[in-house]
Amino acid sequence: MPGQFVNNATPEERKLNFWERLYLPEIFKGLGYSASKMKLDSYAFEYPEEQWYPPDSYRGRPVLVEEQGRPRCVACGLCARSCPPLAISMQAHEVTDDIKEREPEWFEINMLRCIYCGFCEEVCPEEAIVMSKEYDMTFQHRDEAHFGLDKLLIPKERLTDRLSFLERRRNRQFGEAWDYQEENNVHTLRNRLDYLAGLEEAVARADEHEPPNTEIVDEAAAAA
Numbered sequence: 001m002p003g004q005f006v007n008n009a010t011p012e013e014r015k016l017n018f019w020e021r022l023y024l025p026e027i028f029k030g031l032g033y034s035a036s037k038m039k040l041d042s043y044a045f046e047y048p049e050e051q052w053y054p055p056d057s058y059r060g061r062p063v064l065v066e067e068q069g070r071p072r073c074v075a076c077g078l079c080a081r082s083c084p085p086l087a088i089s090m091q092a093h094e095v096t097d098d099i100k101e102r103e104p105e106w107f108e109i110n111m112l113r114c115i116y117c118g119f120c121e122e123v124c125p126e127e128a129i130v131m132s133k134e135y136d137m138t139f140q141h142r143d144e145a146h147f148g149l150d151k152l153l154i155p156k157e158r159l160t161d162r163l164s165f166l167e168r169r170r171n172r173q174f175g176e177a178w179d180y181q182e183e184n185n186v187h188t189l190r191n192r193l194d195y196l197a198g199l200e201e202a203v204a205r206a207d208e209h210e211p212p213n214t215e216i217v218d219e220a221a222a223a224a
């Protein structure tokens, strides 16, 4: 059966006037509107010379926080477990010269898999992985998208915007009572300096004491 012409126009529908039926005035009106918007250069950046600086809430590429020259990360693996596209992998190793005892031997994020969801940041008990403001990444080869510790570690001082944002806003769904404070950190990064100072003090104290006089000890043993 051949198609049929159906007019769905309702009687209330506005009828085009004479100029609108000509179309050309409307076309020039539209072109004029576009031209007027072109003058507003605030909508466009001359990238990459000009770049957008995102707000603190922005989720750019995830990075690891470096504090006092070391990663905050204790290689617990929670971020890797919670990462939906399985972009994170790591290997832990023990450290004896720091209070936290564990560090990642290697840590890798596949940036081609990362979907910038921020789950890793949400679950990290150490605030060791946070979302940065970096959004422009290009790769020539797939292997370049595997970011290791060398690219992931960013000094804490350069992440203060995000860290203070997290302190203000993190996990608000649990209410105001849950308030992340660095000094409550279970692995006591707060004490790292105290801990290292304590070690130095203990070594200095041990050096100050004279070694025991072995002759006196031997004589006492012979008399007994």
Ligand code: SF4
Pocket: 062, 079, 082, 083, 084, 085, 086, 087, 088, 109, 113, 114, 115, 116, 117, 118, 119, 120, 121
């Ligand atoms: S932002 Fe999301 S996808 Fe990217 S590494 Fe973190 S958890 Fe994985």
Ligand code: SF4
Pocket: 072, 073, 074, 075, 076, 077, 078, 079, 080, 123, 124, 125, 126, 127, 128, 129
């Ligand atoms: S959750 Fe935090 S501390 Fe645990 S492995 Fe990931 S970045 Fe490191």
